[in-house]
Amino acid sequence: MQLLKEKIRKEGKVVSNQILKVDAFLNHQIDPILMQEIGKEFAKRFRNAGITKIVTIESSGIAPAMMTALMMNVKAVFARKSKSLTLQHVYMAKVYSFTKQETNEIAIGQDHLAADDRVLIIDDFLANGQAALGLINVVEQAGATVAGIGIVIEKAFQEGGEKLRETGLHVESLAKITSLENGMVTFEEHAEVGGIKS
């Protein structure tokens, strides 16, 4: 997605070989116009997947998930992390964060996922895949189907993308970064036709 890549080049900050800071438009400050375009793009890429619900995880997944939900005319639900849990009757999974070196429980209320739901999981980043795997686990506990995974920025040099695609899931990343070395963002090269990878 060209607009997103330009935004990353212009406003992203490479902190290390592993870390890209996108606080300026994605996960602290939010550019709502960009977010709207992200929603449209996910809606386009998964238009034939029969999606009935968007699932994400607080906090940074909420903005892209909500915009995608709006464009697909379905509801979004965000998994809560343990600290904010006042929920009962939930589907729960453990998610280990390599960045924070801690395990969080994530949960979704049982009222908000049904066995006949076809779920599109949306998240801001895909790195080692732990958050996505936790969300898949939660969705499967409800007996629902994961019909796709939409990622805003994939760090393709980490193993999450491969892990998810190996399971046969349809994963779409709007920007796929192959390297952050030497303070530079390198994107995977693909011919793009109308924003969809050819």
Place this chain on the structure above:
Amino acid sequence: MQLLKEKIRKEGKVVSNQILKVDAFLNHQIDPILMQEIGKEFAKRFRNAGITKIVTIESSGIAPAMMTALMMNVKAVFARKSKSLTLQHVYMAKVYSFTKQETNEIAIGQDHLAADDRVLIIDDFLANGQAALGLINVVEQAGATVAGIGIVIEKAFQEGGEKLRETGLHVESLAKITSLENGMVTFEEHAEVGGIKS
């Protein structure tokens, strides 16, 4: 706002005299169409306030804040709570949560608030006002102006609304609940003309 009130009556759950659960459409599952209408309504009510930025707090404020930002064509920034803080160079405040009986630090990166910003603070709930006061504190540290406060649901039987209005701030609540007694939601009665209180 009529649509919101209907949604509260239909899908809200009165848990106690103090607690209304709106997990079905506002702070766990999100109804994106409702959220879009909420964004439009805030944009209308603050259209003459010269707003240049929306400020909220993770997680439940993000959806209404982003939709308001989209409708007002400005950026939104959400304050992070301490647990997720990997930010440097931040404006910070302490916020006490009566519900969770704990104090959180909230923070916004200094890059995302400027002295000439006119800020609209958006939040999902107003009860005792602690979160809003913390956000006001953060905005003022940047030298910026709080030009308004937009609340989705105000629990008018708690003291937050009065506390904020006493300071002279322009506070707008889309649904003002005067009581949750006997398991019933009672709204403040006001003649509404086109969604704006007359």
